[in-house]
Amino acid sequence: VETQKKNSEITASFKDGIVFQNGDKSAILQVGGRVQTDYRAFSNGASNKTTNADLAKGNSSANQEADTFDIRRARIEISGQFYDAYSFLVSENLTGSNGNASASLDQAYFNIAWWKEAQFRFGQFKAPMNLEKMTSSNFMDFQERSFVNQLAPNEERGAMFWGLPTTGVTYALSATTGNGQNNNNKDPRVDGLEWTGRGTVNFAEIMGNKDAVYHIGAAGSYVQLPKSGNSTSTTNTTQLLSGTNTLRTEPRGINFLALPVINGVTGVDNNIKRERYGLEGVVAQGPFKFQAEWLRNKFQGDITTTKNFNDHIDAWYVEALWLITGEHYADAYKDGAFGNIRPKNDFAHPAAWSSGAYGAWEVGVRYSKLDAKDFCNMATGTKATGTTCK
Numbered sequence: 001v002e003t004q005k006k007n008s009e010i011t012a013s014f015k016d017g018i019v020f021q022n023g024d025k026s027a028i029l030q031v032g033g034r035v036q037t038d039y040r041a042f043s044n045g046a047s048n049k050t051t052n053a054d055l056a057k058g059n060s061s062a063n064q065e066a067d068t069f070d071i072r073r074a075r076i077e078i079s080g081q082f083y084d085a086y087s088f089l090v091s092e093n094l095t096g097s098n099g100n101a102s103a104s105l106d107q108a109y110f111n112i113a114w115w116k117e118a119q120f121r122f123g124q125f126k127a128p129m130n131l132e133k134m135t136s137s138n139f140m141d142f143q144e145r146s147f148v149n150q151l152a153p154n155e156e157r158g159a160m161f162w163g164l165p166t167t168g169v170t171y172a173l174s175a176t177t178g179n180g181q182n183n184n185n186k187d188p189r190v191d192g193l194e195w196t197g198r199g200t201v202n203f204a205e206i207m208g209n210k211d212a213v214y215h216i217g218a219a220g221s222y223v224q225l226p227k228s229g230n231s232t233s234t235t236n237t238t239q240l241l242s243g244t245n246t247l248r249t250e251p252r253g254i255n256f257l258a259l260p261v262i263n264g265v266t267g268v269d270n271n272i273k274r275e276r277y278g279l280e281g282v283v284a285q286g287p288f289k290f291q292a293e294w295l296r297n298k299f300q301g302d303i304t305t306t307k308n309f310n311d312h313i314d315a316w317y318v319e320a321l322w323l324i325t326g327e328h329y330a331d332a333y334k335d336g337a338f339g340n341i342r343p344k345n346d347f348a349h350p351a352a353w354s355s356g357a358y359g360a361w362e363v364g365v366r367y368s369k370l371d372a373k374d375f376c377n378m379a380t381g382t383k384a385t386g387t388t389c390k
Contacts, residue, residue, distance in 0.1 A: 016340070017077070027082040034138055036073040040251060042066075070252075071095050073137060075106060087111045105182055107155055121160040121174075124181070127153035128160065128172035128198035129219040131280045131293055134337040141291075141362065144250050147315040147370040148295045152278065153196060153221065154242045155181040168205035170336035173197045178223035178274075180242045194223030200280075200336035213289070213333045215282035224271040227262045227301075240274060240299065247370065257372060268302035275300075284330060287323035292316070299375075313375050317368030325360050 013019050017032025077091040091106040109123030126133055130152035132145045158176030165171065177185045178194025200217035204210075225240065239245060240259050247257040262272065278295040294316040302308045323329065325344060332341050347359030 026084075027080070029078070029080040031076075031078055033076045034073055035071070036137070037070065038072045038143060039069050040067065040253070042253065072143075072252075077106075085113050087113070115163070117163045117165045118161070119163050121162065122158075124155050124157045125160060125174075127156040127174055127176055127194075127196045127221070128162065129153055129196055129221060129276065129278055130295065131215075131217065131282070131291070131337060136339070139332065139338060139340050141289075141319065141321050141364055142366060144252060146250060146293070146317040146366065146368040147247075148278075148293045148317055148368065150241065150247050150370075151276065151295045151297045151313060151315050152242070153178075153180075153194070153276070156194070156196075157182075157184065158193065164335060168202040169200070171197075171199045178221075178225065179239055180244065183239070192224045194221055196221035196276075198278075198336075202333065202336070204330065209330075211286055211328060211330055213282050213284035213330050215280070215284075215333070215336070217278075217280040217336065219276075219278040219280075221274075221276040223274050225274055227270050227272060240272070241297070247372075250368065257370075262301070262303075265302070265304055268304065272299055272301040274298070284333075286328050286330075287326055289321045289329045290319070291321070292318040311375050314371045315369065317366055319364055319366035321362055321364035323360060323362050325358070327360050 009023050010020055011023075013021075017030045019028065019030045021028045072095070074094040075091050076094065077089065079087070079089040081087040088110045090108045092103055093106040094103045105124060107124055107126070109121050109125040112120045128134070130149055132140060132149045133152050133154070153176070156174070156176035156178065158174055160172055160174035162170070162172035162174075174196045175193045176196065177183060179185060196219070198217060198219035200215060203214040203216075204212040241247065245259040246255045248255045275298040276295065277298075278293065280291075280293045282289065282291045284290070294314070296312050296314050298310075298312040300308075300310045321329075323341065327341050327344060329338070329341075332339050341360050341362070343360035345356045345359065348357035
């Protein structure tokens with residue numbers, strides 16, 4: 001009787017959030033969240049209202065270049081685990097998708113881990129592609145992700161089969177809507193799901209080197225997306241880039257590339273085939289890390305009965321980082337992604353800094369590039385270089 005009572009008691013503690021658990025730890029509930037703020041300033045702003053000159057530069061709205069304070073992220077997260085094999089996560093994005101919109105669902109999934117080698121996940125979760133995306137915004141190295149992330153899938157609705165088959169190796173295969181975060185399939189003409197797969201290997205873990213990360217990974221996806229309607233439609237419902245049709249500068253600046261409207265045409269397939277391919281690599285030793293990724297989005301389809309397109313957009317980045325307070329990146333690596341850097345010393349009042357209580361600090365540099373010069377303007381049948389789409 002005493003044992004049953006002890007197991008039924010609920011205790012609370014604090015570790016990366018408030019944690020509630022019963023006596024034998026068979027049921028754990030954690031409540032956490034984050035608030036991230038920033039200030040953006042532009043050295044060459046647009047005029048104070050949208051003009052033809054602004055539009056010619058790719059600015060659909062001149063306020064994209066306004067200097068501003070921003071609540072970049074504000075999220076509440078509830079996660080839990082019970083009987084070792086079952087876990088869940090629900091997170092709400094209180095700032096919406098662009099920092100000033102209404103709240104929206106971030107992730108909501110249920111995970112079954114009867115075997116660590118073969119697990120099942122259902123709900124809205126991160127599609128398995130792009131190391132930057134698989135790393136939480138709490139723990140990523142820079143304030144904003146690179147161009148590569150804009151070509152990768154975001155949170156998607158569906159199911160995933162994934163696991164850790166052996167030391168240092170991960171795999172994942174998901175079937176999702178392919179329409180981006182909080183979007184269901186809405187066009188009955190295209191009922192196919194997006195299939196996404198990712199595999200990673202950490203050779204340092206295989207070799208038993210706990211102070212290093214030698215990570216390589218590859219990912220790919222395929223989906224058929226609907227065009228904007230029939231031959232008389234002028235409404236753009238095609239979302240080619242994970243729920244949107246636009247690309248913007250990395251520090252949440254201007255939209256500099258908008259993909260064209262693609263209307264359905266009688267006599268041709270009313271769908272667009274999208275394929276994505278990604279490669280990733282990391283070399284980390286102690287407090288130093290070098291990381292790089294490359295990703296391609298390839299689009300295929302018909303414009304008319306005699307004209308089609310088969311072109312792509314590429315993005316890549318390289319970055320070098322140093323934890324100047326001496327923490328090691330390998331300590332934050334788990335299951336094919338990076339997590340929390342645990343400071344050697346907690347951050348405290350400035351009066352205590354002389355004794356080392358200044359937390360963990362990191363410096364880094366990143367170079368990234370997006371290449372769309374060979375991308376076909378699917379509406380006109382021409383490329384940015386002026387040549388005709390093949």
